[in-house]
Amino acid sequence: MKELLALAVAALFVSCGPRSAGNAASGTAPEEVRTPVEMAETIALVKPELKGGLTINEALQNRRSWREYAPEALSLEELSGVLWAAAGINRPENDHLTAPSALGLYPLRVYAFFAEGIYLYDAKAHRLVRVKKGDFRKVSGAQPFVETAPLNLVYVGDRSVYEGRNIPEEHQYYLCGQDAAGYAENVNLYTAGHGLRSITRGSVSPELLSVLELDPARYCFALAQSVGR
16 A cells, blocks of 8 residues: 555656656657758748847857867758848848948848858848859858858948948948948857857958959948858
8 A cells, every 4th residue: 555655656746747848748858950951042041049049148158259160061040040140130110130230221241151152141031042153162261261161151231322421432341340240249149159159250352242243343341250060
């Protein structure tokens, strides 16, 4: 009788005890979703998980610049989060982004360089659109690790947004760089909070705008980053 009572108490304790948020029935921890990226003409990104990652204070504690990257590609979830952190729309009522912009003009284009090609980020559709096939990662920086990092982001300023605003040309370059710094630090904090690595860089190949087929009279390089793990 005592043995039966002990078993009943044990069963009650197990049924009422704490369970994992991942699977309440089995008690197992949740598995991280990591979907491979299909490098098609367009890459539909996924909505970021707003409750994922570390706290902002933990991310600040972890933030640092990395110069060593594994060749492993980012998952679709990681790639989506990085792009949304850089320049995603967080206020759809007026298309304002996660990063600030001087005068609210948002002159920057965000290019993603992969081994498979170059893509342009479309914030409204939250997707990447291929602009060129092939591995052009070497063009996106000057340091050796850029050529093997799985993702390089390049921020290019479109100075046409300043037309008619009486802003001197030299100050336009400054404003583009100022905006790019906000984009880049968003990415740095996102990677620090999600187990990834990144570094902000100030140099690219002189061939960049030519490879992107952009007019240097209108467009300018603002900043770059490498991202990986």
